[in-house]
Amino acid sequence: MNRLLIISILLVLGACSTNKDAQETEEKTHIEPTNIVSENYELIIPKKQDGFLILFPCFPCDAENTRTEFNIVDIASSNNITILLMNFNQHLWLSETEKEDLEEIIVNAVKQNDINTDNTYIGGFSSGGNVSLLLADYLKSTKSTIQPKGLFIADSPIDLLGLYENAQKNIEKNFSEPAVQEANWIVEMFDPEFGTGEAGLINYENKSPYFSKTNSIKNLSNLSDVKIRLYSEPDTLWWRENRQAEYEDMNAYYIEQLADDLTKLYGESQVTFIRTKNRGYRANGDRHPHSWAIIDEQGLIDWIKAN
Structure with a gap:
């Protein structure tokens, strides 16, 4: 009887020891990613690096907002994808100097933190998508050390003239206070920047990622080996009820045209x-x-890893 009791105790203790060892092994193998925060970005680096994702925020937003609104960080880290959340915002187009400055920020982040850029993707939401398109084209055209394999946008206002014309409509309709406020801001910013008439059209074409009036994609002409995803959610009922807008007034309308021309x-x-x-x-x-x-965050990560 005593012998059986001793054996039972040993079995229980052995099981506890085995479970504890397994738990300790699991804790050791789960290593939290390195998190680096600077004035220009937040960088999340997993232990192993199978990809590099650069994200640009919407117009008034920053890295923290991207983290809050886009549940991508944990999924990316668990799939060994390094993420660079940029603070660069308040841009619907880029000057050459701004493109150079952005490249320098990213290149320095890569060098200082030993980031693997073999599988680099760039993307952004709203105006951040405009930045992503123009920057990716620039990086390819200049043969930068950062060479994107893919890029994506999420409901971005890619046609600046279309954005301006829709702003004028919203001011005239005076239906939604948020829409009217944004529209007045757009008109006040665009009028001195682009001008009107024939010269204005040329300025819009030169700075827009896409210019639907002439189907111009000259600012995206260096993406021949880059995979491109264009996301939009054309909920016509929501836009009609909340902004009195039709499909032709939405970002989706221009994004669909861009998709056709890029294809x-x-x-x-x-x-x-x-x-x-x-x-x-x-x-x-x-x-x-x-x-x-x-x-779809997991779908995006799968797309990146499939490259």
Whole structure:
């Protein structure tokens, strides 16, 4: 009897020891990613690096807002994807100097933190998508040490003239206070920057990622070996009820045209227009089709890892 009791105790203790060892092994193998915060960005580096994702925020936003609105950091880290959350904002277009400055910030971050850039992707939401498109084209054209394999945008206002014309409509309709406020701001910023008439059209074409009036994609002409995803959620009912807007007034309208023109230039295998449905919600729970959330985070990571 005593012998059986001793054996039972040993078995229990052995099981506890085995469970404890397994738990300790699991804790040792789970290593938290390195997090680096600077004036220009937040950088999250996993132990192993299988990809590098650079993200640009919306117009008034920053890295912290991207973290809040886009649940990508934990998923990326668990899939060995390094993420660079940029603070660069308040830009719908880029000057050559701004492109150079952005490249320098990213290159320095890469060098200082030993980032593997073999599988680099760039993307952004709203105006951050405009920045992503123009910067990716610049990096390819200059043969930068940062060479993106893919890029994506989420509901970005890629046609600046279209954005301006829709702003004028919103002022005239005077239906939604947020829409009118944004419209007045756009007109006040664009009029002195671009001008009007023939000269104005040339300025819009020179600075826009896409210019639908002439189907111009000259600012995206160096992306022949870059995979492109264009996300938008054209919820016509929401836009009609909340902004009195039709499909032709939405970012999706111009993004779909861009997708067609890029496909003609680069081929169907390289360009994908992703029309989402009922995904757009802000972090506070508000329904809004103009949101980071229209992107399926795991789907995006799978796309990056498939390269």
